[in-house]
Amino acid sequence: MLFSELADYYNRLEAVSSRLTMIDIMTELLNKSSKKEVAHIIYMTQGVLAPPFEGVEFGVAEKLVEEAISVATGYPKEEVEKDYKRQGDLGLTAQSLCGASKLKRMNANKNSVTEVYKTMLDIAQTSGSGSKDGKIRMLANLIAAATPLEAKYMARYPLGQLRLGLGDSTILEALSKAYTGSREFKGQLERAYNLCSDLGTIGEELSAGGPKAIEEFKVTLFKPIRPALAERLPTAEAIIERMKGRCAVEQKYDGFRCQIHKSGSRIKLFSRRLEETTEMFPDIIKAVQNEVRANKIIFEGEALAFNEATNEFFPFQETIQRKRKHGVDEKASEMPLHLFAFDLMYLEGEDYIGKPYERRREALEHVLKSSKTIIPSTMILTSSAKELDDFFRTSVTNGLEGIVAKDLTAPYVAGARKFSWIKMKRSYRGELSDTLDLVIIGYYLGRGSRAEFQFGGLLCAVYNSSKDVFETITRIGTGFSEAQMREFKQELDKIRVKAKPPRVDAMMEPDFWVYPKYVITVKADEITKSPTHTCGREKLADGTEVGYALRFPRIVGEETVRPDKSIEEATTTKEVIELFNQQKKVGVEEE
Ligand code: ATP
Secondary structure, eight states, X not given: OBHHHHHHHHHHHHHOOOHHHHHHHHHHHHHHOOTTTHHHHHHHHHTOSSOGGGOOOOOOOHHHHHHHHHHHHOOOHHHHHHHHHHXXXXXXXXXXXXXXXXXXXXXXXXXXXXXXXXXXXXXXXXXXXXXXXXXXXXHHHHHHXXXXXXXXXXXXXXGTOOOOOOOHHHHHHHHHHHHHSSGGGHHHHHHHHHHXXXXXXXXXXXXXXXXXXXXXXXXXXXXXOOOOEEEEOSSHHXXXXXXXXXXXXXXXXXXXXXXXXXXXXXXEEEOTTOOBOGGXXXXXXXXXXXXXXXXXXXXXXXXXXXETTTTEEOOHHHHHXXXXXXXXXXXXXXXXXXXXXEEEEEETTEEOTTSOHHHHHHHHHHHTTTOSSEEEOOEEEEOOHXXXXXXXXXXXXXXXXXXXXXXXXXXXXXXXXXXXXXXXXXEETTSOSSOEEEEEEEEEOOOGGGGGGTOOEEEEEXXXXXXXXXXXXXXXXXXXXXXXXXXXXXXXXXXXXXXXXXXXXXXXXXXXEEOSOOEEEEEOSEEEEESSOOTTOEEOTTSOEEEEEEESOEEOSSOSSOTTOOGGGSOBHHHHHHHHHHHTSOOOEEO
């Protein structure tokens, strides 16, 4: 396929906001893709070069793209910058300057999708001194041979700003329609995707081996499995009732989720968001090598600093400081890291995902028998609400977050929030029992003393997974530090869009819309019914419509965005409704 054809599809996708039309356009595009190029087309459409766990990043800044446009079109840099300031989008700048350029097109040959993809990959992989000039040259060559419409997407792609509005779910549905003629196969595709977290691979397998290849798709070492997630319930009684009696109850550690893949001496770690984090945890890697009694294994746990002498757990914030690569060793001696292992997905060629929790746990304990650094999570088996409650209280007293109860008969449910895991977290009087992860979809300008920062708050949404849209739930206007205000304004300006972004359902209009990209963690006092928000909105018997909103929302901590969550991993509408219903029941409260 020629890149110009792909650019036409992107242009059509950008112009629509209906999800069904997006699926149809994407289906048509996939139908036209050859076996060899389908993975490239999927990655490009996602705005990436490879799945996140491969860590291939463009490393391209706006200035570099500006220079490439200048070289390709013959316009001076100042002119490019001026146009960018005017239009607020380097894609549009590339498009208009290419259209107006007097330079002859450098290349009569038209670029194919694969050629453009390969050059983009070369741009990303060029590093070291002098690499900047090389990157500019490569990008400029592409743009110089491009039509204005192609140039628009060539400039946006390396900046991670394609803004097509397609989520994973839309791509999966389009794959199903393109290769089987119906949406029915989406469930199977989702299952396979949950096992490898790589949509490009799924497209390739489907196009080469047909539906059978997807039905037979298995867990693969070094391709991370999408993590299982927990539902929440407010009381021990509710948990025991839901579990229908006996269940496992584990301590809930507030650390850094790690999925570990090992084959002989090759070991890799992946984060909750499935990015590779091997280099961050040298002492865990050493322990996996020396203390785990398995040659080939995939297992999961929570890494956090734990001082055995004082029986003290250090919270997430302190553990994450290790992220800064420098000082990893220093921190290691100060606060020794442990991994509290809680699940096993694969062992010596055998898939454990489908086996019941009891079998997985038994095998996990066996392989960790002689390990000091990697310890099975503390767990009890019980069918008594009183016993569960006591265990919860002891865990909280020891500085932990709460507990996770687990269904003894359930498989590992990759990529989904199901009642096979139920969490109960400590809560404080007058506060919701859990924080919410919200997607930023717009922001407001500051007034009064805030005018200086040009930032007055955020419009935030939750994810409605059944409709695949983002629904507003709150406007957060207070609790920001000055540094946060500055940073939000700076980051959000880069993803500002002129109109309501696709897949956003809102009745309110912020001063500026932003493309949904960032997730923040928010605390609130209560969930209330609201006439102005679209979260869970429904028509009442009297004809009025209400949704849900947050009372006294505030941002947690000094972070601006949550680095370990993608927008589709934000709190869902369904969870908000559950939390709303749980408010009425009595929770376990701590002062
Ligand atoms: P949270 O902010 O509460 O960690 P989350 O959205 O990251 O929420 P949930 O599915 O809601 O994830 O809660 C499960 C999380 O708790 C896992 O992601 C994992 O990192 C952490 N965790 C800590 N201890 C355990 C345990 N024993 N079993 C399972 N998960 C655990």
